[in-house]
Amino acid sequence: MTDAAASGGDLLITDIGQLVDPGKGAFSAPLEVVGDAFVWIRHGRVAATGPMVDLPGDATGTPVFDAGGQVALPGLVDSHTHAVFGATREHEFEQRLAGASYEEIAEQGGGIGFSVRDLRTRSEDELVLLSRPRLAAAAHFGVTTVEVKSGYGLATEQELKMLRVVARLAAEPKLPRLVPTFLGAHALPAEFANDRAAFVRLIVDEMLPAVATESLAEFCDVFCDRGAFTRDEAETILRQAAKLGFGLKIHADEFVPLGGTQLAVELGAASVDHLVAVDEAGIDALAGSDTVATLLPGTSFFLRLDRHAPARELANRGANLALATDFNPGTSMTQNLLLMVTFGCCFLGLTVGEALRAVTRGGAMALRRSDLGTLIPGAGGDVALFGVPDYRHLAYHYGMGHCAATIKSGEVIWRQDEPGSRFPA
Numbered sequence: 001m002t003d004a005a006a007s008g009g010d011l012l013i014t015d016i017g018q019l020v021d022p023g024k025g026a027f028s029a030p031l032e033v034v035g036d037a038f039v040w041i042r043h044g045r046v047a048a049t050g051p052m053v054d055l056p057g058d059a060t061g062t063p064v065f066d067a068g069g070q071v072a073l074p075g076l077v078d079s080h081t082h083a084v085f086g087a088t089r090e091h092e093f094e095q096r097l098a099g100a101s102y103e104e105i106a107e108q109g110g111g112i113g114f115s116v117r118d119l120r121t122r123s124e125d126e127l128v129l130l131s132r133p134r135l136a137a138a139a140h141f142g143v144t145t146v147e148v149k150s151g152y153g154l155a156t157e158q159e160l161k162m163l164r165v166v167a168r169l170a171a172e173p174k175l176p177r178l179v180p181t182f183l184g185a186h187a188l189p190a191e192f193a194n195d196r197a198a199f200v201r202l203i204v205d206e207m208l209p210a211v212a213t214e215s216l217a218e219f220c221d222v223f224c225d226r227g228a229f230t231r232d233e234a235e236t237i238l239r240q241a242a243k244l245g246f247g248l249k250i251h252a253d254e255f256v257p258l259g260g261t262q263l264a265v266e267l268g269a270a271s272v273d274h275l276v277a278v279d280e281a282g283i284d285a286l287a288g289s290d291t292v293a294t295l296l297p298g299t300s301f302f303l304r305l306d307r308h309a310p311a312r313e314l315a316n317r318g319a320n321l322a323l324a325t326d327f328n329p330g331t332s333m334t335q336n337l338l339l340m341v342t343f344g345c346c347f348l349g350l351t352v353g354e355a356l357r358a359v360t361r362g363g364a365m366a367l368r369r370s371d372l373g374t375l376i377p378g379a380g381g382d383v384a385l386f387g388v389p390d391y392r393h394l395a396y397h398y399g400m401g402h403c404a405a406t407i408k409s410g411e412v413i414w415r416q417d418e419p420g421s422r423f424p425a
């Protein structure tokens with residue numbers, strides 16, 4: 001699938017110190033580095049890349065962007081966020097620092113429940129205003145595509161409101177490309193506390209058809225875990241979603257394995273996300289399947305869980321891996337996808353090359369977008385430029401604002417040295 005909006009951008013990026021395309025090669029193969037390189041983007045798509053000496057003659061006349069020796073990668077893909085929300089939840093961060101767990105806070109009415117009560121009081125316009133700078137900040141880290149989930153509405157009109165916010169922001173040229181996901185099954189809302197089945201029916205009979213009618217989401221996700229939805233509830237919702245044409249995703253095995261991972265593979269889901277508590281049966285199911293294992297090491301870090309998803313075993317068994325921020329006000333308050341690259345290395349045991357593949361091609365696969373996360377000719381013209389001497393600094397020199405410019409479909413959407421540009425945000 002491609003963007004209708006991905007047209008028009010013509011740009012010739014010259015004098016790239018290291019051109020690295022993690023979209024090429026096997027997941028664990030060393031990355032290929034091309035020195036003194038160019039990327040030529042025509043009509044918003046990659047026309048050619050290579051060493052400057054091979055620059056095609058017909059590229060002359062294209063507006064030039066001099067990279068000044070910087071490192072270029074395909075625009076990064078953040079394939080799992082909850083970036084539309086109202087209030088932040090720093091009070092819960094302090095509660096966790098004082099010893100409370102995420103699940104305890106949720107049981108006491110905090111967590112997702114807090115964000116739901118808050119979001120229901122806010123207008124669509126207000127949510128657009130709050131979400132715009134939060135999404136713009138992703139581009140400050142080289143991110144050109146962001147998946148955004150609903151799931152803080154949990155009532156039909158409220159979920160539609162959230163997704164309309166995403167649709168409005170998706171039309172803004174200076175923001176990253178947005179991919180909307182319907183996550184009505186994020187938590188059981190208080191008004192259905194005594195009737196789970198009725199809430200599942202509401203999702204199946206009312207919410208999913210309404211979201212489909214307005215074409216407001218590409219994917220449907222379910223939070224399948226202790227304290228959220230069961231495997232059978234997830235299956236009921238996702239089978240209906242598949243019938244209506246949605247791609248599928250599952251939040252699974254964050255706290256306990258309920259079979260959500262196996263269900264994701266069985267249903268041909270695009271991704272299964274979290275996997276901190278995945279068991280051998282889940283790993284067996286993922287090995288060699290097309291369902292991407294999306295790992296969110298920022299969440300384990302921020303929740304102070306002392307365990308992480310078994311990335312090394314998954315990679316060794318041939319699973320496709322993505323890394324994402326899980327950006328949300330409760331469990332992962334960051335848009336910094338490069339930090340997930342460092343966490344992928346230090347907490348999950350990935351190599352720098354694997355971690356960079358996981359935030360480019362891996363993220364793109366989790367969104368079923370083979371034209372993103374790579375710079376092969378014909379791919380979307382998304383490029384991230386970084387002011388580092390060597391691409392390995394993107395993992396090694398961690399937590400920094402290395403990104404110098406972010407280009408989406410051949411258009412510069414953010415530059416660090418632009419007047420009024422802010423970093424970090």
Ligand code: NIG
Nearest residue numbers: 111112115223326328330331
């Ligand atoms: O992916 N696990 C469920 N949902 C989010 C948390 C959302 C929240 O706490 O607001 C997650 O971590």
Ligand code: FE
Nearest residue numbers: 080082251326
């Ligand atoms: Fe999530």
